[in-house]
Amino acid sequence: MNTPFAITLRVGSSLANKTGAWRTERPVYVDRMPPCNDACPAGENVQRWLYHAEEAGYQEAWRQIMADNPFPAVMGRVCYHPCQTACNRAQLDESVGINAVERFLGDEAIRRGWTVPVTAPPAGTRVLVVGAGPSGLSAAYHLRLRGHEVTVRDAGERAGGMMRYGIPVYRLPREVLDAEVARIEAMGVRLELGHPVTDLAAEMRDGHFDAAFLGIGAQLSHRTYLPAGDSARILDALSVLRTIADGEPPRLGRRVVVYGGGNTAMDVARSARRLGATEALVVYRRTRDRMPAQPSEVAEAEEEGVQMRWLSTIAHAGRGSITVEKMRLDDTGYPQPTGELEELAADSVVLAIGQDVDRSIVDGLAGVEVRDGVVQVGPDMMTGHAGVFAGGDMVPSDRTVTTAIGHGKRAARHIDAWLRGARPARPPRPPLATFDRLNTWYYSDAPATVRPRLEPARRVSTFDEVTGGLGESTALYEARRCLSCGNCFECDNCYGMCPDNAIVKLGPGKRFAIDYDYCKGCGICVAECPAGAIEMVPEPR
Amino acid sequence: MTVQRVKFYQTGSFAVGNRLLDPAQRSTQARMDRANSITSGHRACQGCGEALAARYVLDAASRATDGQLVVVNATGCLEVFSTPYPESAWRVPWLHSLFGNAPAVASGVAAALRARGRTEIRVIGQGGDGGTVDIGFGALSGMFERNDDVLYVCYDNQAYMNTGVQRSGATPPAARTATTPAVGPQPGNTFGQGKSAPLVAMAHEIPYVATATVAGLRDLEAKVFRAMQLRGARYLHVLVPCPLGWGSGTGETIRLGRLAVETGLFPVFEAERGEVVAVTPIRRRLPVEEYLRPQRRYAHLFDPAVRSDVIERLQAMADRNVRRFHLEGKR
């Protein structure tokens, strides 16, 4: 008798008992859309690149950005980072400093000379891009990545569009822009500068281009009727900024009035301070909270001594002074004149009340629709004229660099598909990873890092970059503040907390699988996933 | 450029694993080669905290002892759901004798190993709160008092679950069980009864006593490791929410463990030779109500009327714990 202990029967393994049969619901892994990704106009997979950055995989992180956006270093300076506005961490303490990390990565790439190889086989197609602003360069980059031959023609002497001629250097040093543009050029994108395109059809025909992307921006300063004396010195913002960018700053005088409430107005006012204006006054018709300028820009302008005058219009401009009229908002929020006038000293007035698109380029192009002053495009960024696509400030847009880049990317995808006669793959849009889906207990307490900034006193005397970058350790810290919303970041909670060992760990980078033979469907993994990357679904019958 | 300069690791040690930490610093449960001392196919209820905690403890002990482990189990859910003939979920040498004798059986195993010169093999006794603080308490005290080389682990789900949720000496006041029903003017378990087994254990001045919860994995594992470094009688009291007995959602197990700590109702501490040497401070203090509400065993405190008088008494218990164990210190 070999039965163990004579009378206790030998037992087998419980693995024979498939407890999965108990289940009425099953957990499944999902990749939700993190709010940052969702909010990024360029469609960056922010969560994913932060994931790489978290483990100091800076080059991978950078490459992940580059999959969507060829301007990380520029982005890290000028993007208004709607990702951070949307970031779930804001509900915990403060949003992740995505933009700062992006800048770190962009700068790191420039410092280390990282490049992007073109691996796609030549597509045998030629695309003309008009405009070397962010939309045009983005389109060119993405088209090149897909194997197309791309020529970019721009009227200006240097590439960059508003990144070069609008945004002041104290916010975007030109060597940064140059480096990122050069990288695109190095991929084989032909840049033909000083080449205004006037007859698109002819250029396409002559150059044997199979498609065109237009990204000419909104280059014309908006004009408004301003009662002014002959001797009044009235300038427009774009030319002021352009001349500054060209290194020939205009003489604005000691007291400068800027009319308008957008970012351009802030840039002009701040530039004026740097050029020696002792008084820089922004006059705006509505209230502060209705200003289109970014609050951070307004704040920085104020730090630099720029003064604001809300609910005011310029009723008259004369030599050495202007007359402003007080406004009040009516029930619809529209400013109405009050008749209350006041005179203020002013050596010059700069108008920063918007930009218009020069539509002449599409004149005579059959099928192109222009409405509200901008060229209309479909969801595929194609104009009404087959093969002619457009993006950036010249189409309906919130007119930011990032949106322009996003347009360029989207257009490139569709141009590629159009040229190949294929339907573009529609990237899936998973449901949003909302804050309530997170289990924030698991994240360490970590206040946001603050980017170093130049002292206001020094700012008014130089065009040096105002905002500094993060050091490696602070960038790493900031990246690690990411909650990885809606996406597994391999914290092992599911693997560790399953009472039935039904989660199979597949190894670093490979995430997990669920062994439905044993999963009883208790839902602990779902409840304890910090990122909300597991979902309970009814058991399929 | 090294990662080490940054002392912030996203989830730190809150989550089970952390790819940002040095592998040596990660939890046992995060390892692909963890022992899985109790394996799949066991018949514990969905979301059973006891099944989970048993794996946590034994896997950690296995790692600490290089797999040189023998386990003695008291009667109770853990025993019943793990070994219904003809299957066993155990991957460690395991012995079940009776409900009330696990500490003594473990002592016997330890004595045998000593006699056989096999003291590299370590002994763990384990059982539910009933098996530990009630029927097995004499045996436990004897094991402590002799300072036998046993780590005894109590998986405290605060009632006799295996027999259908009856009151034990570890059932908290006001909790409804099958023998302290939610009827009459003072529904649920009576105030002023029950015992703190960890404090009694400390009175034996044994080398090591600690409390933990299934929600604090890293803390629990650290305590198992500490316990396995020591010889002699050691006691680990682990709070394990039981969805069936507590009337909680099957996915709520970890959260309730966490809430028990964060409200102050379950103090987490460590003692050596009868003196408290460390406490786990509360991270985000919460009122007891947060813990009580999700459990149907306390439903009578909220429905049909809110029994603020009773809730206040429970809050006072939590407050006392916070004072007594200094639970609001710095982490």
Add this chain to the structure above:
Amino acid sequence: MLSQIEGSRAVAEAVARCRPQVICAYPISPQTHIVEALSALVKSGRLTGCEYVNVESEFAAMSVAIGASAAGARAYTATASQGLLYMVEALYNAAGLGLPIVMTVANRAIGAPINIWNDHSDTMSQRDSGWIQLYAESNQDAVDLHVLAFRLAEELSTPVMVCMDGFVLTHAVEPVDLPDPSQVDAFLPALRPRQVLDPAEPVSIGAMVGPEAFTEVRYLAHLTQLRALDRIPVLARELRDVLGRGGTGLVDPYRCEDAETVVVALGSVLGTLKDTVDELRAEGVAVGVLGVTTFRPFPADALREALRRARRVVVLERAFAVGVGGVVSADIAAAMAGTPQRHYTVVAGLGGRPVTRDSLRSMIADAAADQLAPLTFLDLDHDLVRQATGGQP
């Protein structure tokens, strides 16, 4: 070599020579001298490789033995009376798990009323616990039976209880021939457990068994015990060869060949009985004695063979199943069912009452005349009973 020694000490010496590895015990009269002696042997270093565990109860004593045995150690404990009852749950468990534990029970009455003196109430109450029960007639017997018990337990992987009468044997100082350690070693190999708690080969012991196999488990236990009936005489012979003394292991007939009346008994009372039989034989009464050494498993065949020729059987019971009568006699009656034999049950010597030769003589005389009541209480104090019952018989 014969030495003048107290029974308890002798048993302790014998147990020590069996090289136990874990001894765990809780004191209770009349077992105390055994475990005291063993603790001294361990403490003094005379018995090495053995752990002596001072437990907090008999329940713990048996539990420690269970753990020790399951972990591959030769485990021993001793108890009596209330202590035996206190460990009952673990007793069944040890048997159910098939652990080769050896335990001495210094037989004593069970309270209430509390009584420390000898009878067989304690072990008889555990006759169905699954333990093998061996009853010693003398201290020599007790000593030798322990050696046999370890061998038997380990061979069959089942626990064995050696029952010796409290005080009468445990505290009696008489000449005993202690087995030489080399003799014990020759007879008793080192423990080779069937199954052991070992990380090298993890086993689960003590799983829950439901209706689907519980009967089979019980049946297997029964088979093991039946196998003991075959093995005990073989082992007893082997031990006899080593020691040059000893009984047959199952039953010991004394002058039964032509006996018309056979008195069956267990334990030390057999000595007095044999003296009485010798006297009566001298007077020409055809009477014999049958000593039962192995009570569990019940040696029905051996008994049938030994009692085959007797016309009547008197079972002298040292315990009493209240409300029914004899414990041993019930088993014997069942074994002899179908024979024309007459059966008498005599309850004697409860709670330490002396069983005298005179009483036995008159009992046998009554039996031989078939004038014995089927259930008789030897030397019952009728006055006392009458007082207590207020006149009723």
